Amino acid sequence: MRAQVQENHGEPIVSRERPEPVAAPGEVVLNVLAAGLNHLDLWLQQGDTGDSLSLPRVPGTDVLGEVIALGEGVAADLLGERVLVYPGRSCGTCDFCQAGHPSACRRFEIMGYSYDGGYAEQIAVPAGSVVSVGADAPLSWAAVPVSYITAWNALVVKGGLTAGKVAVIWGATGGLGNAAVKIAEALGAHVVAIVGSEEKALWLSSSGFSGDILVRGDDLVKRVRAVTGGRGVDLVLDHVGSATWNDSLRMLAVRGHLAFCGVTTGYSVETDLRQIFGKQLTIAGTWIGDPADLEAVVSLLQKHPEALPVVQNSFTLDDAAAAQETLADPSGNGKTILRCQAQDAFAPAFATAKEFRRDG
Numbered sequence: 321m322r323a324q325v326q327e328n329h330g331e332p333i334v335s336r337e338r339p340e341p342v343a344a345p346g347e348v349v350l351n352v353l354a355a356g357l358n359h360l361d362l363w364l365q366q367g368d369t370g371d372s373l374s375l376p377r378v379p380g381t382d383v384l385g386e387v388i389a390l391g392e393g394v395a396a397d398l399l400g401e402r403v404l405v406y407p408g409r410s411c412g413t414c415d416f417c418q419a420g421h422p423s424a425c426r427r428f429e430i431m432g433y434s435y436d437g438g439y440a441e442q443i444a445v446p447a448g449s450v451v452s453v454g455a456d457a458p459l460s461w462a463a464v465p466v467s468y469i470t471a472w473n474a475l476v477v478k479g480g481l482t483a484g485k486v487a488v489i490w491g492a493t494g495g496l497g498n499a500a501v502k503i504a505e506a507l508g509a510h511v512v513a514i515v516g517s518e519e520k521a522l523w524l525s526s527s528g529f530s531g532d533i534l535v536r537g538d539d540l541v542k543r544v545r546a547v548t549g550g551r552g553v554d555l556v557l558d559h560v561g562s563a564t565w566n567d568s569l570r571m572l573a574v575r576g577h578l579a580f581c582g583v584t585t586g587y588s589v590e591t592d593l594r595q596i597f598g599k600q601l602t603i604a605g606t607w608i609g610d611p612a613d614l615e616a617v618v619s620l621l622q623k624h625p626e627a628l629p630v631v632q633n634s635f636t637l638d639d640a641a642a643a644q645e646t647l648a649d650p651s652g653n654g655k656t657i658l659r660c661q662a663q664d665a666f667a668p669a670f671a672t673a674k675e676f677r678r679d680g
């Protein structure tokens with residue numbers, strides 16, 4: 321079978337023939353219908369991330385597949401199911417793993433980064449890691465796992481977001497930010513989306529978003545507070561880092577929650593501690609969630625298909641290197657996926673019609 325392989329840091333991924341996977345006991349083999357791209361791809365490509373990475377590696381953390389073979393001990397009714405894969409593995413025996421929180425395990429590893437992922441025609445995965453999404457699930461589901469699990473964990477598990485609350489989402493057109501926007505709206509929350517430019521604001525409003533959009537700039541905190549009549553917001557999802565940390569604290573209402581999961585702009589910052597105890601804030605560090613979060617997200621998306629990812633770009637598996645170039649473009653919005661079957665028998669179907677096909 322064909323797979324895309326990161327063989328050396330600093331170089332584009334290359335197409336290679338690999339043996340077809342076999343289902344070990346407890347595993348299933350999937351035909352990969354589509355795989356979603358993530359910034360993890362770029363980190364793997366660059367190397368030098370502080371993580372111990374070994375090459376060669378097949379990237380691909382987000383996988384939508386169809387079960388084509390069952391290993392020993394796997395329930396027969398999984399055969400033929402269209403599924404998403406929980407993209408992590410862990411020791412399985414520590415207290416966190418036993419409690420259903422493998423993402424907190426010290427041996428937690430991410431698929432497509434620390435072990436081979438879905439940029440391939442087929443992949444073998446543990447049967448316990450797949451969640452059925454329905455026979456008609458469109459390929460845009462492939463862009464769900466990492467972004468939506470992370471957003472769900474931040475908003476709902478850590479942030480306590482429910483219908484009627486007001487949430488600020490920084491970077492609302494990126495993978496994580498837009499997943500958070502979609503989840504929060506599907507839950508019935510009011511979203512204040514912060515974007516970096518007028519172009520991104522236009523893109524967001526054309527994607528079906530119905531909340532408030534604020535472009536970064538002067539008086540941002542004042543403008544956020546104005547949306548809530550001066551009260552402040554219930555939740556801020558901040559995945560930006562030191563550049564936004566203090567503004568995030570100032571936007572929050574009394575008893576607000578800050579869900580924090582990124583240091584792109586730096587990790588050292590001076591904080592007025594009165595903001596925290598004076599307003600009785602809750603600050604939660606957060607990153608990728610657990611298998612139960614994937615199940616919760618799938619259940620939400622089945623009731624709210626309008627909350628599926630906006631797939632902006634779609635490429636064939638062979639064009640993976642070109643697809644990865646879209647990740648590095650900071651003006652990009654929405655998600656990019658690879659269609660991984662040679663005959664491309666599965667007609668692409670997306671949350672929006674804004675598809676750009678590299679292969680014409």
Ligand SMILES: [Zn+2]
Pocket residue numbers: 410411412413414415416417418422425426427
């Ligand atoms: Zn563990």
